[in-house]
Amino acid sequence: MLSYLFAMVVRVLVGARPQWIGCKPTPGLRIYYANHSSHLDTLALWCALPRSLRATTRPVAASDYWNRGVRAYIATHGFNALFIERDRGKREGDPLEPLLQALASGQSLVIFPEGTRRAQALPSAFKSGIFHLAAKFPDAELIPVYLDNLYRSMPKGTLLPVPLTCSVRFGAPLARVAGESKDAFLERARQGVVDLA
Amino acid sequence: MLSMQEKFYWLFGGIGVLLAIASIVGGLLRRRLPDSATVANLVARVRAWWVMVAVLAACFLLGRTATIVLFAIASLFALREFVTLTPTRQGDHLPLVVCFYVLLPVQYLLIGDDWYNLFAIFLPVYGFLLLPVLTTLGSDTGQFLERVTKLQWGLMITVYCVSYVPALLLLKIPHYGDNLLLVIYLLLVVQISDVLQYVFGKLLGKHKIAPIVSPSKTVEGFVGGGASATAIGASLWWITPFTPVQAAGLAAVIVLAGFLGGLALSAVKRSLGAKDWGSLIEGHGGMLDRLDSVSFAAPVFFHLTRYFFEP
Numbered sequence: 001m002l003s004y005l006f007a008m009v010v011r012v013l014v015g016a017r018p019q020w021i022g023c024k025p026t027p028g029l030r031i032y033y034a035n036h037s038s039h040l041d042t043l044a045l046w047c048a049l050p051r052s053l054r055a056t057t058r059p060v061a062a063s064d065y066w067n068r069g070v071r072a073y074i075a076t077h078g079f080n081a082l083f084i085e086r087d088r089g090k091r092e093g094d095p096l097e098p099l100l101q102a103l104a105s106g107q108s109l110v111i112f113p114e115g116t117r118r119a120q121a122l123p124s125a126f127k128s129g130i131f132h133l134a135a136k137f138p139d140a141e142l143i144p145v146y147l148d149n150l151y152r153s154m155p156k157g158t159l160l161p162v163p164l165t166c167s168v169r170f171g172a173p174l175a176r177v178a179g180e181s182k183d184a185f186l187e188r189a190r191q192g193v194v195d196l197a
Numbered sequence: 198m199l200s201m202q203e204k205f206y207w208l209f210g211g212i213g214v215l216l217a218i219a220s221i222v223g224g225l226l227r228r229r230l231p232d233s234a235t236v237a238n239l240v241a242r243v244r245a246w247w248v249m250v251a252v253l254a255a256c257f258l259l260g261r262t263a264t265i266v267l268f269a270i271a272s273l274f275a276l277r278e279f280v281t282l283t284p285t286r287q288g289d290h291l292p293l294v295v296c297f298y299v300l301l302p303v304q305y306l307l308i309g310d311d312w313y314n315l316f317a318i319f320l321p322v323y324g325f326l327l328l329p330v331l332t333t334l335g336s337d338t339g340q341f342l343e344r345v346t347k348l349q350w351g352l353m354i355t356v357y358c359v360s361y362v363p364a365l366l367l368l369k370i371p372h373y374g375d376n377l378l379l380v381i382y383l384l385l386v387v388q389i390s391d392v393l394q395y396v397f398g399k400l401l402g403k404h405k406i407a408p409i410v411s412p413s414k415t416v417e418g419f420v421g422g423g424a425s426a427t428a429i430g431a432s433l434w435w436i437t438p439f440t441p442v443q444a445a446g447l448a449a450v451i452v453l454a455g456f457l458g459g460l461a462l463s464a465v466k467r468s469l470g471a472k473d474w475g476s477l478i479e480g481h482g483g484m485l486d487r488l489d490s491v492s493f494a495a496p497v498f499f500h501l502t503r504y505f506f507e508p
Contacts, residue, residue, distance in 0.1 A: 017476065158290050162293040163297055164277060164281045165277060165278060165281040
């Protein structure tokens with residue numbers, strides 16, 4: 001119920017119209033990865049997914065921002081978030097562990113491999129998490145996603161979103177290349193998002 | 198004399214019959230030309246018209262407040278489309294937030310509050326002066342004038358001009374209390390004019406009026422569609438405070454203002470590098486693609502009616 005209401009508010013504010021360019025909204029193990037420019041990204045991408053897929057897809061959210069007060073309530077009940085610890089000091093063991101468990105139990109993920117928000121149209125370099133996830137789950141489809149306009153709607157340091165029409169573009173699954181180096185993989189993955197821009 | 202309720206049912210009954218005919222024609226055309234993109238677009242447009250008419254009818258039945266809220270929402274979507282196509286920078290965030298969350302709601306609250314004097318100057322005076330001040334707080338002077346101007350322009354068209362439609366409810370015309378019917382009259386003449394110009398243009402159009410700005414507008418479309426819409430406007434005099442001749446004159450003004458508005462906003466749209474304002478309404482494009490002619494016709498119709506028919 002709350003997540004339904006939420007989806008409506010997000011639709012009015014930023015449109016979040018899905019465009020399935022390179023793939024279809026089908027079930028199956030997937031890792032959606034997108035450029036990150038605003039706090040609205042997670043919500044917009046989540047709302048762009050059909051309801052049937054939302055039940056089995058978990059956006060990965062930074063614990064230091066989302067796991068606090070009202071935001072934690074929204075993250076947990078609104079979009080079924082999976083928290084990740086960004087702060088190295090607070091980490092115990094592998095920070096990817098909860099993500100790996102979710103994938104192992106058949107849940108798809110939404111991740112933002114840049115690790116932090118950048119107020120720019122194109123994504124900057126990816127962090128290596130996505131490489132490790134991909135290596136451990138060779139059968140998961142890696143779907144590049146491009147979110148346009150959101151960095152204009154709610155730039156870093158602002159509280160209220162400006163209503164804008166944002167589209168959420170889903171690309172073709174990233175091809176798997178055997179024996180590819182980490183850097184080459186990350187650059188190719190990033191290019192997948194850039195190509196949708 | 199028919200009561201307002203009866204007039205309302207006759208009007209919407211008539212529109213329903215027209216749309217039913219359009220749906221049947223669309224269905225027949227699709228059977229004959231299943232691959233035609235024009236026919237597919239026509240069918241989508243008619244279907245969207247059903248939805249728009251149903252929403253309008255529901256709001257009018259609910260009354261004055263619902264109608265004001267409906268146009269506030271329409272303004273919100275139109276402004277959203279305008280801002281989406283306009284390049285904004287981080288320094289514009291505060292003025293944008295104020296436009297959406299303060300200026301827009303206040304403009305419509307003033308209608309609800311029946312405060313005409315402030316309604317008429319709120320955005321052209323206070324909004325106009327406030328926006329550049331707020332933009333300076335962003336500490337970014339790059340393209341300052343362009344950025345402020347675009348915001349002021351978007352606000353004037355999508356909020357100020359569009360709000361003149363429900364502002365018709367503010368008019369106090371002697372021996373006439375059915376101002377909701379005046380709202381329907383304006384919308385009906387503008388939209389029928391748009392539709393008929395499109396139909397006449399597709400059937401007979403040869404001479405383009407403005408090939409670069411708006412390639413679909415033709416002399417034949419404008420003359421045929423405009424004249425028919427004026428005639429329809431005149432024949433609807435019974436829902437207005439006007440005589441048939443006055444109704445024809447005002448309908449002609451609405452048609453002309455609407456046509457010019459469509460042309461001007463088409464140029465704006467192209468200068469922003471887009472073909473449609475958005476994709477909110479299937480087959481039609483965005484909210485502003487439907488409201489472009491309304492935004493020019495509404496203020497003109499309002500002020501002419503106010504000048505000549507309010508004591």
